[in-house]
Amino acid sequence: MAATMQPEAVAPTTNGHNSSGRARWKYMDTLLSRPGAYTDPDDFVPGAVPIGNVEQSHVLVIGAGGLGCEILKNLALSGFKKIDVIDMDTIDVSNLNRQFLFREKDVGKPKASVAAEFVMQRVPSCKITPYVGKIQDKDEDYYMQFNVVVCGLDSIEARRWINATLVGMVDENNPDSLKPLIDGGTEGFKGQSRVILPTMTSCIECQLDMHAPRAAVPxxxxxxxxxxxxxxxxxxxxxxxxxxxxxxxxxxxxxxxxxxxxxxxxxxxxxxxxxxxxxxxxxxxxKNIIPAIASTNAIVAASSCNEAFKIVTSSATFLGNPGLNNYMLYTGDSGVYTYTFEHQKKDDCPVCGNLPKDMLLNPESTLGELVESLAERPESQLKKPNLRTEEKTLYYSAPASLEESTRPNLKRKLRELLADGEDFAVSDGAFDITFRYTVRYT
Amino acid sequence: MLKIWSMKQQQQKSDAASGQTKKKKVTAAQLRVQKDLSELALPGTMKTVFPNPDDILNFTLTLTPDEGLYKGGVFNFTFAITQNFPHEPPKVKCKEKIYHPNIDLEGNVCLNILREDWKPVLNLNAVIVGLQFLFLEPNASDPLNKDAANDLMTDRDRFKRNVRSAMAGGAVKGETFDRVMK
The missing domain is CATH 1.10.10.520 (Ubiquitin activating enzymes (Uba3). Chain: B, domain 2)
Structure with missing residues (x-):
């Protein structure tokens, strides 16, 4: 204890209150101030640039539980200064054995705010903004402000949602719209850490079958x-x-x-x-509780934060470089085993395989005319299309009952059914892929 | 950081221009269900009913077997699909109380691909074929209704009679069943 107390005692000059006090980041600065065997010769300029990137990158951490506590601690201690954290949960007494940012007095309080408060107390130069709620509460404008997203989630549904959102945000005319997504996950002694460059590399939907199904008894x-x-x-x-x-x-x-x-x-x-x-x-x-192992969380979170650090600094090759490895799996139940590989992008991935194309439409034309025109489009030539938006079933050729109930829509004007900028999906039994379009009214 | 974008620019071949903020997108689960529905090959003995046509994640499948022990009956199954589809199987329940070795009195169905053997590569068609199969070949070795399974195993003729009287709304061993005849 005494040994660890000492540096704490001299903390006021090194904890970042004093902006010139870089003592706390001495080794980080040294690492980023000279080229090395693994630095990228084209992209790494030693010194102020990578150091500034760490300080100025706005990082979103999704989840403030077992992995989230580790991730927040690691990022703050690596010199990241602008972090947001989202978590909808409150602290339970059973979390306290491994979610080390929480104490008994915090039971019942929101994880995101308690975790943010704790880390800021220890690393005052780091500003963490908590949001207590669901990731689905936020829109693209919110996610646009970040440079990197690091996930420590336990839900596949939430992973699929953030993945689809980040893939959908990529705008080819705006480099800042591409947000690297780093996903950590653990289950008992097993875990993974993977990096997704939305639209460029295999996404979470492409990798859906990597999640072990919940074991079920007949x-x-x-x-x-x-x-x-x-x-x-x-x-x-x-x-x-x-x-x-x-x-x-x-x-x-x-x-x-x-x-x-x-x-x-x-x-x-x-x-x-x-x-x-x-x-x-x-x-x-x-509740399908799988015992969480603190060291699995620590290993996976360390790997995830390591990738975040490499991505923002270009100080070494990061996981997820297109054409290189993007997935690290870890198994700690019999000895230690890790394997890193490239999970390939799926051409027929419903999220990233076939990105929405703009379709110029006349708002005064009818849905029936649109359906007819689909049969003539060179890339689709759809004979029996099914069309829907997120909210509405526009027209389904099959099954028969839906054909009947959506047939009246064929006579309706497009402006009554589709908003400008809205996405719709078109499937046809004859095609493996689903075509997606974004409405652009002329 | 900038390196990623220059790689992206090398990768991209198409150049669709877009500037406006995009609106709501069709979810991955909806995309997959839409694809499954367009591939659905329903024979004359089956049809789907969508109470709310805008909600393709919840519907009823009506099965009217034209052969086998359950011929002449009309059986309705509710399908409830979550946003976690196809990671999770659809939840399928029989709406009527029927006498069947693999369907219990609450409508739970014992079909391997609805539970322990579900895989994301399976689709709605596979589930529907599976349900159809249960009515052609009730299976006494995986019982959910133990009495019915016992009858099927020990006395097939009695089982047949029980099926007929249960389908007509009668009682079997003191348990009254729903009338499901056409």
């Missing part, structure tokens, strides 16, 4: 021959709840609901002579 096993305590809990969760409490929406954070499931599971386990059903196991199965 429904009939649960219903007829449970063998494990988990089977009894899943039975209570999926079958018994529907049978007896159909009208009540299950809230996995409600202790009464978990207790109900626990008791049902316990009596079923006794019936089949299975031991081991506990309240916390019930919670674990129902």
């Amino acid at each position: 429904l009939c096993t649960l219903a007829t021959i449970p063998r494990q305590p988990q089977h009894c809990i899943e039975w209570a969760h999926i079958i018994k709840w529907e049978e007896e409490r159909k009208d009540l929406v299950l809230d996995t954070d409600d202790p009464e609901h978990i207790t109900w499931l626990y008791e049902k599971a316990l009596s079923r386990a006794q019936e089949y002579n299975i031991s081991g059903v506990t309240y916390s196991m019930t919670q674990g199965v129902v």
